[in-house]
Structures are given as structure tokens and as C-alpha cells.
Amino acid sequence: MDISVVKLMEFYVDTLKKCGTNLLKMSDEDIEYNVFEEFDVGAISFLHDNTLSKLEKANLITKEISKKSSVLRSKFLRLQNTDLWNVDSVRNSKKWNEILKLSDEIKSLLHQ
Numbered sequence: 001m002d003i004s005v006v007k008l009m010e011f012y013v014d015t016l017k018k019c020g021t022n023l024l025k026m027s028d029e030d031i032e033y034n035v036f037e038e039f040d041v042g043a044i045s046f047l048h049d050n051t052l053s054k055l056e057k058a059n060l061i062t063k064e065i066s067k068k069s070s071v072l073r074s075k076f077l078r079l080q081n082t083d084l085w086n087v088d089s090v091r092n093s094k095k096w097n098e099i100l101k102l103s104d105e106i107k108s109l110l111h112q
Contacts, residue, residue, distance in 0.1 A: 005054055005055065005058040005060065008046065008051055008054060008055060009055055009058075009060045009061075011042065011045070011046045012042075012046045012047070012051065012055060012061075012069075013110065014042065014046075015038075015039060015042025015043060015046045015047060016103055016106055016107050016110075017107075018034045018035065018038040018039035018042060019034070019035060019039045019043075019072075019076075019099065019100060019103040020100055020103045020104045020107065021100045021101060021104055022104075023035065023090065023100065024090075024091060024100070028087045031087045031090055031091070032087050035087075035090055036085070039076070040076075040080075043072075043073050043076050043077070044073075044077075047069050047070070047072060047073035047076075048073070049070055052066040052069050052070060053066070061110070062109070064109065065106055065109050065110065068102060068105065068106050068109070069106055071102065072099065072102045072103055072106065075095070075098060075099050075102070076099055079095060079096070079099075084096065
């Protein structure tokens with residue numbers, strides 16, 4: 001079953017909302033839920049190149065946003081099954097900080 005491009009955009013934006021520097025103010029449990037459950041699932045599907053291509057073709061995101069989203073997904077997936085796959089690393093690691101800031105940057109580009 002195909003998801004409409006409007007619904008894809010909603011899922012895409014919702015995925016981005018689960019990752020960002022705002023997480024650093026949350027409890028460990030909230031970070032764990034948002035990053036390792038919600039964002040993890042969303043990144044696999046809604047930051048995938050196929051989804052980004054559909055959103056770009058529908059003029060819902062720009063080429064720049066598409067590229068940055070693809071980089072965000074890659075950086076995130078590279079941390080899976082590593083020593084950095086934990087809440088303490090989300091709070092303190094340079095690699096996680098890059099991911100959180102990149103997500104914030106993409107969100108700010110969406111609202112221009």
C-alpha cells in the first residue's frame with residue numbers, strides 16, 4: 001500500500017522532531033524512547049533516499065534538505081551496534097552532537 005506524499009511528509013517531519021538538541025533537556029528515559037525507538041524507526045523509513053526523492057519531487061523539500069536528511073540518516077545508522085548506542089553518549093559524544101545539531105538545522109530549513 002502506497003502512502004500519500006502528504007502523509008510521508010508528516011511522518012518525515014515527525015521523525016525529525018524525535019531528534020535534536022532539545023533532547024538534552026529531557027530525562028534519560030525520554031531520550032531513550034525518542035532516539036532509540038521513535039527516531040530509529042523513522043530514520044530507517046522516512047529518511048530513506050526513496051522517501052526523500054518522493055518529497056523532493058513533490059516540492060515538499062529542497063535538494064539541500066534531501067541531502068542533509070540523507071547524511072543525517074547515514075550518521076545515525078553508523079552508530080547502531082557501537083559503544084555510542086546509549087543515552088550517556090547521546091548527551092556527551094561529539095558524534096551524537098553532530099546528529100542532534102544536523103537534525104535541528106534541517107528542521108530550521110523546513111520552516112523557512
